[in-house]
Amino acid sequence: MPPAADHPVITPLPGGGDLGLVDALAQLTFAVQAALGRIAAAHDLSIAAVRLLGILRDRRPAINELARLLQLDKSSVTGLVDRAEERGLVRRTPSTLDRRSVQVTITAAGQELIHQGTAAFEAEIAALVADLSPGQRARLSTTASRIVATDARRRGIDILSVEPAATEGSEAALR
Numbered sequence: 001m002p003p004a005a006d007h008p009v010i011t012p013l014p015g016g017g018d019l020g021l022v023d024a025l026a027q028l029t030f031a032v033q034a035a036l037g038r039i040a041a042a043h044d045l046s047i048a049a050v051r052l053l054g055i056l057r058d059r060r061p062a063i064n065e066l067a068r069l070l071q072l073d074k075s076s077v078t079g080l081v082d083r084a085e086e087r088g089l090v091r092r093t094p095s096t097l098d099r100r101s102v103q104v105t106i107t108a109a110g111q112e113l114i115h116q117g118t119a120a121f122e123a124e125i126a127a128l129v130a131d132l133s134p135g136q137r138a139r140l141s142t143t144a145s146r147i148v149a150t151d152a153r154r155r156g157i158d159i160l161s162v163e164p165a166a167t168e169g170s171e172a173a174l175r
Contacts, residue, residue, distance in 0.1 A: 035124035039117050048072070052080055053089060053114040056106035062095060066104060069157065089113060 019027060033047070040050045048070065055061070055069050067077045081104050084090040089110035095101040106114070129137050152159045 031128055032125070035121065035128070039120045039124065042120070043113060043117060045113075046080075048076075048080055049084055049089075050114075050117060052077075052084060053106060053110050053117075056090060056104060056110065057114055060093070060103040060105050062098075062101045062103055064101075068155070071155075084110070 018024070036047055036050060040047050043050075045053075051070055052066070055066065059065075059069075061069065063074060063077055063081065066081070067074045070077060070080075072080070081090060081092070085092065087109075088107055090104050090106055092102040093105050095103050129140065132140065149159060
């Protein structure tokens with residue numbers, strides 16, 4: 001995918017230099033967030049709404065759990081869910097564990113939107129790593145996965161045990 005005019009290309013540092021771990025990760029984060037922001041904007045969503053839909057692909061959390069997963073306060077998540085529900089992307093359902101609570105479930109429309117967004121995001125990430133060899137991509141994936149899993153464990157989130165989310169017209173969640 002050739003770079004677009006609004007996607008500046010940064011050439012490698014002279015002599016194959018290294019930015020250092022902190023700067024390199026910060027710059028990589030900016031590049032990934034920019035890609036996610038472009039995709040969210042193309043669908044008239046915030047990055048937080050995209051993250052919400054991404055979480056709901058394979059979970060049916062309550063608002064409190066969503067707040068923990070999104071690292072937002074409960075009132076912010078309630079507003080986020082309200083806006084997504086108004087657009088028909090999610091719905092609240094009574095909790096199977098606690099009658100006082102509701103779970104948030106992605107709808108078929110939400111699944112379709114996240115499917116489109118995922119395809120666009122995969123293309124953006126492919127462009128970001130296009131200069132890496134297959135081995136370098138595999139090592140980056142393994143390293144990033146380890147970092148994400150470690151961070152999730154530190155925050156008390158079990159990323160491996162997820163409850164399948166039922167959606168309108170679909171038995172299995174998009175994975």
